[in-house]
Amino acid sequence: MTKRTIVVGTRQSQLALTQTGQVIDHLKAICQANSLPFDFEIRKIVTKGDRILDVTLSKVGGKGLFVKEIEQAMLDGEIDLAVHSMKDMPSELPQGLINGAVPRRVDPRDALISKSGLSLDELPQGAKVGTSSLRRSSQLRAYRPDLILEPIRGNIDSRLRKLETEGFDAIILAAAGLYRMGWEDRITAYLPTEVCLPAVGQGALGIECRENDAEVRQLLSLYNDPDTALTVAAERRFLRVLNGGCQVPIGAYATLVDLNGENVKDKGDQADRGNTEGSSRRIALTGMVGSADGLTILKESGAGEDPVALGEQIAGRLILRGADELLKEVGSDQDDGKSR
Numbered sequence: 001m002t003k004r005t006i007v008v009g010t011r012q013s014q015l016a017l018t019q020t021g022q023v024i025d026h027l028k029a030i031c032q033a034n035s036l037p038f039d040f041e042i043r044k045i046v047t048k049g050d051r052i053l054d055v056t057l058s059k060v061g062g063k064g065l066f067v068k069e070i071e072q073a074m075l076d077g078e079i080d081l082a083v084h085s086m087k088d089m090p091s092e093l094p095q096g097l098i099n100g101a102v103p104r105r106v107d108p109r110d111a112l113i114s115k116s117g118l119s120l121d122e123l124p125q126g127a128k129v130g131t132s133s134l135r136r137s138s139q140l141r142a143y144r145p146d147l148i149l150e151p152i153r154g155n156i157d158s159r160l161r162k163l164e165t166e167g168f169d170a171i172i173l174a175a176a177g178l179y180r181m182g183w184e185d186r187i188t189a190y191l192p193t194e195v196c197l198p199a200v201g202q203g204a205l206g207i208e209c210r211e212n213d214a215e216v217r218q219l220l221s222l223y224n225d226p227d228t229a230l231t232v233a234a235e236r237r238f239l240r241v242l243n244g245g246c247q248v249p250i251g252a253y254a255t256l257v258d259l260n261g262e263n264v265k266d267k268g269d270q271a272d273r274g275n276t277e278g279s280s281r282r283i284a285l286t287g288m289v290g291s292a293d294g295l296t297i298l299k300e301s302g303a304g305e306d307p308v309a310l311g312e313q314i315a316g317r318l319i320l321r322g323a324d325e326l327l328k329e330v331g332s333d334q335d336d337g338k339s340r
């Protein structure tokens, strides 16, 4: 039987190549287990975001810059599938493309990588912390106004190098990227989500394909994690309502809870998942909009069964409290768009 070769587009950063390779390994295993006749081939694509390294991203078009060329290549039929960090995906996909799978999320938290192994609370007064994310710096300013926050750009590996060479006491990175690279031993502390609400979709991947590509969609459906898809859908709807193209500190994090509001524990057993669906579980969502200086942090939480309604409800409550005033502020890229 002739095999179809699925062409997978990816950016060329270490993280993008690594996570694309990991996804292809999973897809190959799924093909094997289900006797699906597919081969995979990687096609590297340079995006505008990768070419422009020195300019603040929002000035040249925001984080969509990292996915646009890849999406065009997919619409043109040059590639069939693309692996993205969910948090880099714009909240609306172009006509004709869909998120075919949202694999199981890894740790969504931000991580502190400090030179001396200290946690956030232990960092000395006035310590110099590197982050270019408005979301991180706003929340850190609120929690530790004494810290000196300075921008740090580049891929994860170059940021880790800059920790040593540019006089930072610590930097903040998403734990997920470090896990995927196998660099989690660099993490000295996790920022609790109560202190630093993660970016929408942080720790999750999105696997994009053409809406009309039935074969690829069928394959991807076997890789989808319904729990992650549900919680991320709530976060992304929240983002979509508030987004408006603005660059402000926004964070959101959703989990599944039981009727008592307790987090539904990770079963860790893939085979079990999906069986608990139904009215006994709800989505709990916390959303945040802040000012860049951290003097205002607005947060709302709620729970519901429908991710779309919940995302809209939490965003709506923040707007009632004046989030739209904050949304008018102009800032730099809100989530370190250039770090992959």
Ligand SMILES: NCc1[nH]cc(CCC(=O)O)c1CC(=O)O
Pocket: 085, 086, 087, 088, 156, 172, 173, 174, 175, 176, 177, 178, 201, 202, 203, 204, 335, 336, 337, 338, 339, 340
């Ligand atoms: N903003 C860039 C970015 N996009 C995705 C990740 C890795 C974490 C993830 O997949 O959520 C990172 C690095 C970081 O923020 O430290």
